[in-house]
Amino acid sequence: MAAMMKFPSSRKMTLIAGAIVAINGFFPALWILFTSLKTESELMRLPITIWPAAPTLGNYARVFTDQPIFLFMWNSFVVAVLSTILCVTVSALAAYALVRLRIPAPNVILSVLLAVAMFPLISLMVPLFSVMRDLSLLNTWWALIFPYAVLSMPVCTLVLISFFQDIPRDLENAAMIDGCSRLGALWHVVIPLTAPGVFTAGILAFVNAWDEFLLALTLAPRVASRTLPVGITLYQGEFSFPWPIISAALIIAIVPICIIIAIFQERVVGGLTSGGVKG
Amino acid sequence: MTGPFMTAKLSSLERSERRLGIALLMPAFALLGGVVLYPIAALIRMSFSENKLTEPWMAKPWIGFENYWKALGDHRLWEASWHTALYIIVTVPGAVALGLGLALLANQPFKVKWPVRLGLLLPWALPLVFAGLIFRWFFEYQQGLVNNLLIWIGLSPVNWLTQEGPAFFAICVAIIWKTSSFAALVLLAGLQTIPKSLYEAAEVDGASKWNQFREITLPMLKPAIIVALIFRTITAIQTFDIPKAMTDGGPGNATETLAMYIHKTTIDSLDFGYGSTLAVLMFIVSAILTSIYLRHTRRDPSAGRH
Numbered sequence: 001m002a003a004m005m006k007f008p009s010s011r012k013m014t015l016i017a018g019a020i021v022a023i024n025g026f027f028p029a030l031w032i033l034f035t036s037l038k039t040e041s042e043l044m045r046l047p048i049t050i051w052p053a054a055p056t057l058g059n060y061a062r063v064f065t066d067q068p069i070f071l072f073m074w075n076s077f078v079v080a081v082l083s084t085i086l087c088v089t090v091s092a093l094a095a096y097a098l099v100r101l102r103i104p105a106p107n108v109i110l111s112v113l114l115a116v117a118m119f120p121l122i123s124l125m126v127p128l129f130s131v132m133r134d135l136s137l138l139n140t141w142w143a144l145i146f147p148y149a150v151l152s153m154p155v156c157t158l159v160l161i162s163f164f165q166d167i168p169r170d171l172e173n174a175a176m177i178d179g180c181s182r183l184g185a186l187w188h189v190v191i192p193l194t195a196p197g198v199f200t201a202g203i204l205a206f207v208n209a210w211d212e213f214l215l216a217l218t219l220a221p222r223v224a225s226r227t228l229p230v231g232i233t234l235y236q237g238e239f240s241f242p243w244p245i246i247s248a249a250l251i252i253a254i255v256p257i258c259i260i261i262a263i264f265q266e267r268v269v270g271g272l273t274s275g276g277v278k279g
Numbered sequence: 280m281t282g283p284f285m286t287a288k289l290s291s292l293e294r295s296e297r298r299l300g301i302a303l304l305m306p307a308f309a310l311l312g313g314v315v316l317y318p319i320a321a322l323i324r325m326s327f328s329e330n331k332l333t334e335p336w337m338a339k340p341w342i343g344f345e346n347y348w349k350a351l352g353d354h355r356l357w358e359a360s361w362h363t364a365l366y367i368i369v370t371v372p373g374a375v376a377l378g379l380g381l382a383l384l385a386n387q388p389f390k391v392k393w394p395v396r397l398g399l400l401l402p403w404a405l406p407l408v409f410a411g412l413i414f415r416w417f418f419e420y421q422q423g424l425v426n427n428l429l430i431w432i433g434l435s436p437v438n439w440l441t442q443e444g445p446a447f448f449a450i451c452v453a454i455i456w457k458t459s460s461f462a463a464l465v466l467l468a469g470l471q472t473i474p475k476s477l478y479e480a481a482e483v484d485g486a487s488k489w490n491q492f493r494e495i496t497l498p499m500l501k502p503a504i505i506v507a508l509i510f511r512t513i514t515a516i517q518t519f520d521i522p523k524a525m526t527d528g529g530p531g532n533a534t535e536t537l538a539m540y541i542h543k544t545t546i547d548s549l550d551f552g553y554g555s556t557l558a559v560l561m562f563i564v565s566a567i568l569t570s571i572y573l574r575h576t577r578r579d580p581s582a583g584r585h
Contacts, residue, residue, distance in 0.1 A: 014387045014388070014389065017384040017385070017387055018384070018385070018387065018389050018394065018395045021381050021384050021385045021395045021399060022394040022395055022397070022398035023398070024381065024402075024456075025397065025398030025399060025400070025401045025402055025460065026397075026398055026401060028402075028410070028413045028414070028417070028456070029401060029405070029413075031413070031416075031417070032413055032416070035416065043422055044422070046421070046422075046427075047427055047430070047431070048422055048424070048427045086310075089306070090306045090310055091307065093303040093304070093306055093307065094304050094306070094307040096303060097299075097300035097301070097303035097304045098300075098304075100296075100300075101296045101297060101299055101300025101303065102293050102296055102297050102300065103297055103300035103301060103304070104297075109304065111573055113307060113308075113311070114573055115566075115569060115570070115573060116311045116315050116316065117311060117315065118513070118569050119315050119319065119562065119565075120516065120517050120561060120562055120565040121517060122517050122519060122537075122538040122541055122542070122558065122561060123322065123541075123558040123559070123562040123565070124314075124315065124318060124319075124322075125541075125542070125545075125558075126322055126541065126551065126554050126555050126558040127318035127319065127321040127322035127325065127555070127558075128314070128318050129545065129546065130321065130325070130551060131317070131321060146310065146313065146314050147314050149310060149314075150310060150311060150314045150315060153307065153310070153311075157307075182299055183299075207404055210406070211404070211406035211407070212406075213406060213407060213408040213519075213520045213523075214519050214520065214538075214542070218542070218546055229406045229408045232409070232412070233408050233412065233523075233524055243419070243422070246412065246416075250409055250413070253406075253409070254405065254409065257404050257405070258401070258404070260404075261397065261400050261401070262393075262397060265393065265396050265397060265400055266396075268400060268404075269396060269399075269400065269468075272403070272461070272464055272465070273464055273465055273467075273468035
């Protein structure tokens with residue numbers, strides 16, 4: 001039946017189709033936004049209201065006073081940025097080697113790299129906990145930075161490979177005739193030309209790290225080292241789950257990621273669909 | 280391309296390039312070695328030992344396959360595996376079907392593209408655990424949106440998160456909503472590669488929209504659908520965040536997944552020996568699926584695009 005909408009006969013049908021997609025995506029976040037603006041007493045009233053009757057920012061103030069949310073955000077930010085830099089650097093070097101430098105059996109090496117990097121996190125969590133404990137790295141940023149760099153390695157490597165493949169060999173050869181080394185050509189010619197690809201890989205790695213929960217919960221559970229997803233999920237009121245405050249905290253945590261995907265939406269879609277699957 | 284003849288007489292330039300290539304791969308493999316391979320070795324070793332962090336003064340004796348025999352008879356493990364299988368059976372096709380619907384709706388010549396594109400991206404960008412929290416709020420008994428809608432249309436409210444069946448249903452809804460957006464993005468990219476001329480030709484032949492969907496769209500989209508299904512299955516095996524946020528496995532252990540059981544055994548009960556055994560079993564299943572996925576997406580990175 002959905003096929004009826006393939007080529008809609010009117011502009012109205014197009015609008016309705018678009019509205020359904022947009023509402024499906026936005027509604028849960030909007031509902032949380034409305035909840036975060038309601039007072040505790042309005043929330044208790046039945047039947048429930050949709051729009052906040054008397055919008056208040058009190059819940060946001062409570063988030064900042066009740067929980068060290070800036071600290072959670074700082075932890076998330078540092079871990080995401082450092083793991084992204086590590087991941088993109090390592091993936092770019094590997095991708096370049098696979099695409100350009102005549103290493104034996106590049107497709108086998110790529111498969112091995114992907115297979116190892118896609119080892120299920122839940123299985124990895126168990127030994128990582130004991131390894132990090134032995135290294136006294138539990139509850140530090142490093143406990144998360146290294147695993148997160150691996151987490152995004154498959155998608156970053158695939159995105160970068162597809163961008164590197166589009167650079168004509170002649171450009172690099174010209175640079176090398178001009179006296180550049182291979183690495184010089186990579187740094188001065190290939191990376192600038194594939195900046196959008198490097199950037200896309202970086203955004204995907206950042207979002208993956210920002211969103212991760214299981215390892216953060218396991219390897220950095222102490223309050224001072226929690227990232228946003230862990231900090232907010234483990235937020236418990238004294239008697240019940242304080243929904244207005246949780247909602248406000250969720251909005252605070254979602255906003256940075258929303259800004260990033262809103263600015264770079266085309267890159268993100270391109271990267272996800274070219275890197276994640278057969279392009 | 281690089282047959283035996285080519286490799287036999289590599290020029291010195293090619294040899295030095297090959298050395299550089301191997302050097303450039305080293306950081307990636309060093310990282311994988313430290314974060315994945317060494318821990319896997321530790322994991323396998325631990326799975327054959329008794330290793331309880333609650334009794335740190337105890338030796339950690341090698342006990343052979345004892346943990347594995349214990350797993351075979353572990354009722355809770357079989358239950359958690361069954362729950363995980365149910366989540367896979369329901370949410371994988373569910374997410375891909377919803378994703379296909381969204382992709383078809385989104386595949387239109389919109390004048391303003393960003394609301395639709397962001398509508399597809401937002402669920403993807405949201406942490407899984409936040410999706411879990413949001414849907415927990417939707418399914419809350421008194422103030423939850425779902426029960427209030429039920430009351431509004433004249434039905435009685437349901438204790439969604441404290442009964443086995445309804446809790447499973449609610450969790451599936453959350454998982455399907457959250458994971459359909461990645462499927463939708465992949466399928467939309469697939470839809471956009473189908474040549475418009477195929478539809479125009481079918482139009483001339485007088486094929487109905489339904490037949491066009493069945494005869495053109497679905498077959499052309501099949502590779503993308505298969506990739507989306509496999510990819511979703513690999514991630515669905517590891518289902519943890521959403522049930523953790525919504526029910527924490529409850530009521531009882533009724534919605535507990537394999538991943539949650541492993542987490543509880545190791546991190547909460549600190550039984551690393553048995554937890555490792557469970558993690559090894561999980562890895563074996565997941566490895567089989569990953570190899571299927573890689574077979575479907577394999578390509579030669581040095582071959583270029585054309």
